[in-house]
Amino acid sequence: MITHYECIPCAINGILNLFNQNLIDIKHKDKIMRELLKYYSELDFSNSPLFVNKTIHKMVREISCNPDPYKCLKDKYNEIALKLYPEYKQIVETDENRLSKALRLAIAGNIIDFGPGHTIDINKSIENIFNSKLSIDHSEALFKEIKKAKNIFYIVDNTGEIVFDRIFLETINHPNITVAVKSSPILNDATMEDARLVGLNKLATIINNGDNAPGTLLNSVSDEFTNAFNSADLIISKGQGNYEGLNNCKDKNIFFLLVAKCDIIAKDLGVKNGGFIVK
């Protein structure tokens, strides 16, 4: 996937969102904005949005002298989601079709993404997806693959969302699951610390992906990630960033669970922006 001109205002709005939440010291704002604009003015647009956003956020961290500007938001979203855990765990447990409900919950969790600057409302999102038709729905095929798989590789996306991934993984109840997280902070993406905080380590082996792009860049990940990816019977990939990086791996048994959050991805998927996807 190449970078489109439309990615530029989206990236700027993401940075403005960071500014407007006072997550960047005011004295660094001007330099960050100017460097961001200069970077795009000289960009080779054949680079992927994942590479571009990785570069931009490295620059933000360096200029702001802050290794994790999203830290307090990430903590807040993990905390909010953990508070919601008992309620939604029970909703799933008491549902006629537990697996389907847990799957929808895992997709709903993907709306929790404060990177691109969207307004969010967790409960409303969950209610919405519980009652909505999926724009692409290969869930029955996914459930068959889960039953057959000897090992499952689950690539998570964001903090907060991973609490709902936990409920989904508990419902799958498979003995051999590996979960991949980012090796260091980028946007609100989940790291090892977050995975442990929400208890994913009790259900699965957690590995670092060796990178901190806001998705999976296969040419940048660790050998450990590559080995787990290549040896998995079934790969479940969460979110837009991982879809961007992996949607061309046609020889792999990958299912993508995501909410299409931008026009470019929605067009690529052939759905409307905001569509819920199991593909």
Place this chain on the structure above:
Amino acid sequence: MITHYECIPCAINGILNLFNQNLIDIKHKDKIMRELLKYYSELDFSNSPLFVNKTIHKMVREISCNPDPYKCLKDKYNEIALKLYPEYKQIVETDENRLSKALRLAIAGNIIDFGPGHTIDINKSIENIFNSKLSIDHSEALFKEIKKAKNIFYIVDNTGEIVFDRIFLETINHPNITVAVKSSPILNDATMEDARLVGLNKLATIINNGDNAPGTLLNSVSDEFTNAFNSADLIISKGQGNYEGLNNCKDKNIFFLLVAKCDIIAKDLGVKNGGFIVK
């Protein structure tokens, strides 16, 4: 008014809108986008959005070797509005409160602005404003001033919209009206050619403002404009761009008719984005 960071994605989206409507030859797009980004990366943000947008669109015209990239859209909107003229003329003529109806029509016309890239629907906008409460409503004061005024200076904004300005000016039916237009093309703003096309010259003296900022920059306008502005008993200013340039003229008898189309202007006016204003 200074330029805000929020103006940057808005300006980029305006240019993308121009690109996506194929109003710029594909071979010029890359240079325009890079120059735009470079310009903002080096900008003195104390400059007004009017000055900045004037500069940006000068650059767009130069790179694209096109003195009026919006020409076909402007013609289209004049044509659409002229077709709507008989219907809305009759609606105003048969209304109990003709002046109030014509005023609302003139404000509704201000939604026809394809500069910032908003979706528009003329009939829906008009219906909406006919049925909406104005966010700021000094219309009774305006009507009193119209009755008292010996001469009225009316500063128009966009093509298409000027057809509805015509109905408002016909309803005012004042013997001494001067209308100011831009001296040369900028965005979809009305010029002398447009004013004559829709027949404003039959109701008023039309003058060029001596500039082509997308609003009124008092330090850039012609002496003719300045004289008409200073000698008017009543000034009626249409749209955001003229509001941006004139809202600090506290010693003048100015009424602003506009739709607040961005968060910065809405905040300045103390209303919600999308609010209808007679101030």
